[in-house]
Amino acid sequence: MSQLPPLLWLQAFESAARTLSFTAAGHELGVTQAAISQRVRLLEDRVGQKLFVRHARSLTLTPAGQAWLPSIHDAFVRISEGTLEVFGSTSEQPVTLRATPVIQQSWLARRLIAFHRAHPQVAIRLVSAIWPDDFGPEGADIEIRYGKGEWTGIEMQPLGEEHLLPVCSQALAKTLSAPEDLAGHTLLHAVGFGVGWPGWLQEAGVAHVEAQCWSLTCDNQVMTLALASQGGGISLTHRRLMEQRSDLVAPFDITVPSDERFWLARPSRRHISDEAGLVWQWLCDSIE
Structure with a gap:
């Protein structure tokens, strides 16, 4: 050429x-x-x-x-x-943090509040993402991704192992004493996860119950949890996402492990500003 x-x-x-x-x-x-x-x-x-x-x-x-x-x-x-x-980079440039809405609400919110109180001079721009294609190294200093961690060119810190369990409103939970009681109720599905209701029902030993349930599918967990909190059915969610929820309860102690998990992630070869490094370290230190 x-x-x-x-x-x-x-x-x-x-x-x-x-x-x-x-x-x-x-x-x-x-x-x-x-x-x-x-x-x-x-x-x-x-x-x-x-x-x-x-x-x-x-x-x-x-x-x-x-x-x-x-x-x-x-x-x-x-x-x-x-x-x-x-x-160089200007001091006015905010640190861009990208995450799904559900992890923003349930895990990130209280940590960002604590960070802002300790470092009010650091500007942060929070961006929402739902699908895998919404993520990528361009445009974000730090991300919270969900998956198996099979990304190249990315530095990652896992938030911990993930287990999924059913959750619902307190009123609905009172009617559920055993997994078989799910029959006739609505199972709320969130697409895009490796482990779903079939996996949990199999773990609970009641795989046949799915055929006796109604189904409602959403493209994100924010909506399934909102429906569950209002008595619209039972949602399968990550135990981690229940940290700050008082409107949902787990009717059963049975959980199913997932080989997918949430990860703090950032491009491994990009120049990191002092502010982005500070946010990164704060979030890493807050992993429990």
Whole structure:
């Protein structure tokens, strides 16, 4: 090639390759999914090879794309680091912290209040995320992710092992003395978790009860817990998320372990500001 491809094309490729989603890359870069797709196609025409295999609802990298991605990613990291070294960062820049709404409410809120009282001079910007594609190294200094911790280029601290258990309103709990009593009630499902109601019912020895229950599915745990607190059914949730809840009770002591967990995470190769380092250490120290 006589010259490098345009930066916008390379940006689109790096973001789409990292997230394996043109839609997520569009959200990250502030453009449409169609714009990302077009930039990638133009880049593929320039280099003369396909970089992605396009499936009906997903993407995978071709061998050429996999081989090229580390070089492109490292180039953007070096540009970012070089910019910080030359121009620095302004003290007005807030520390951006990204997490799901449910972990914000149940685990993060009281820790942020304590941090702010101790360090009111540090500005924090809290950003919500629900789906895995909402996460990524760009735009956030610190994240609280959920998963198995199988991310590259990320420094991680686990919040601890996770166990899931059913929770519901106190009134509904009074009608449940054994797992078999779930029959005829509504099970509230939150999508996106490796362990769900089938796993818990199997652990409780009542797998057959699921066929006798009603079902209501939400795309986040905030809503399932809200419905459960108002008598709308029984939600399966993480024991950790019950730290600050007084409106929900666990009718049974049976829990099911999960190989997924919550993680404090931050990019391992990004320049860390003093303020972001302070927030990171505070949160690490608050893990119980």
